[in-house]
Amino acid sequence: MAIKSMTGFARAEGNVAGFAWHWELRTxxxxxxxxxxxxxxxxxxxxxxxxxxxxxxxxxxxxTVNLATTSTGETHELHLNERALAQVMKxxxxxxxxxxxxxPRVDALIxxxxxxxxxxxxxxxxxxAARGEAxxxxxxxxxxxxxxxxxxxxGRLANALSGQIDEIERLVAxxxxxxxxxxxxxxxxxxxxxxxxxxxxxxxxPQRLHQEAVLLAAKADVEEELExxxxxxxxxxxxxAENAPVGRKLDFLTQEFNREANTLCSKANDVEIxxxxxxxxxxxxxxxxxxxxxx
Numbered sequence: 001m002a003i004k005s006m007t008g009f010a011r012a013e014g015n016v017a018g019f020a021w022h023w024e025l026r027t028x029x030x031x032x033x034x035x036x037x038x039x040x041x042x043x044x045x046x047x048x049x050x051x052x053x054x055x056x057x058x059x060x061x062x063x064t065v066n067l068a069t070t071s072t073g074e075t076h077e078l079h080l081n082e083r084a085l086a087q088v089m090k091x092x093x094x095x096x097x098x099x100x101x102x103x104p105r106v107d108a109l110i111x112x113x114x115x116x117x118x119x120x121x122x123x124x125x126x127x128x129a130a131r132g133e134a135x136x137x138x139x140x141x142x143x144x145x146x147x148x149x150x151x152x153x154x155g156r157l158a159n160a161l162s163g164q165i166d167e168i169e170r171l172v173a174x175x176x177x178x179x180x181x182x183x184x185x186x187x188x189x190x191x192x193x194x195x196x197x198x199x200x201x202x203x204x205x206p207q208r209l210h211q212e213a214v215l216l217a218a219k220a221d222v223e224e225e226l227e228x229x230x231x232x233x234x235x236x237x238x239x240x241a242e243n244a245p246v247g248r249k250l251d252f253l254t255q256e257f258n259r260e261a262n263t264l265c266s267k268a269n270d271v272e273i274x275x276x277x278x279x280x281x282x283x284x285x286x287x288x289x290x291x292x293x294x295x
Contacts, residue, residue, distance in 0.1 A: 002241075002242065003161070003246070004295040005151075006028065006150065006247070007027060007061075007153055008025075008150040009027075012139070012142035016131050021068065021069040023066070023139050025066075026063070027064075033059060035051060035065065036062075036064045038065065038066045043069070046132055049136055050136065053136065053140055057146070058147070058295075067135070080116055084114045089104075092109075150295065153293075158240055160290055161240060161290055165237060165287070168229070168233060168287070169233050171279055171280045175226060180269070221267075247291065247295050251291050254284060254288040254291050
């Protein structure tokens with residue numbers, strides 16, 4: 001089965017020349033593909049290609065993508081501000097003249113703000129582009145892991161859906177085999193209903209009697225609903241076997257299941273059929289809840 005869930009999480013990280021990053025991806029249910037992409041300032045140029053990559057891997061779900069970056073400091077350079085140092089030394093010498101203080105220590109001098117600066121080397125266009133491509137390659141890794149996680153969850157969902165469809169089939173079989181649906185049982189109920197109508201009325205109305213008999217006979221017949229439910233069961237199993245996103249189709253199919261179950265319950269004139277119909281509606285509701293998670 002190729003069912004995929006819309007729920008998943010993945011993380012991937014990388015680094016290039018003292019610059020590290022990691023992507024975090026989270027997905028939950030969504031009617032379409034809704035992407036929320038959060039990039040650090042200065043990396044906005046990655047957004048078009050990042051969205052394109054997400055679209056290649058995912059077709060449905062609400063997707064949150066976060067990129068976090070850190071600098072490891074491996075390429076940083078120290079810059080001595082000689083002008084600032086000269087001013088500090090001059091001030092220190094004047095302080096010594098006024099107070100007879102000890103000469104300043106080197107570690108104290110370089111600790112003064114502005115004397116020693118940490119400078120990041122300027123990056124050329126080629127280096128910036130190469131780093132961007134490396135970051136996008138890591139995003140592809142994260143997306144691959146996310147698709148795998150959604151497929152694993154989809155496998156569990158498919159098993160649950162298959163079990164629910166089996167239960168629907170079992171309940172349909174119970175209704176189909178119910179003794180209350182035999183011609184003899186239907187005829188007996190019609191006779192009872194006709195007898196009540198005759199007793200309640202002050203006179204015999206053949207037209208009314210005919211209408212009531214037709215209505216009761218039609219209400220007792222749920223064969224059409226059973227045939228449609230059987231057809232829906234086959235369609236659901238075919239969708240579960242497809243190697244493509246089928247969430248929307250299954251969602252529509254569960255609505256059709258529910259419609260037939262409602263009609264069957266409204267026609268039910270026997271306790272056993274009513275009980276099976278209500279159980280059928282309960283299983284269909286569970287099926288629909290699960291289907292909401294499918295891509």
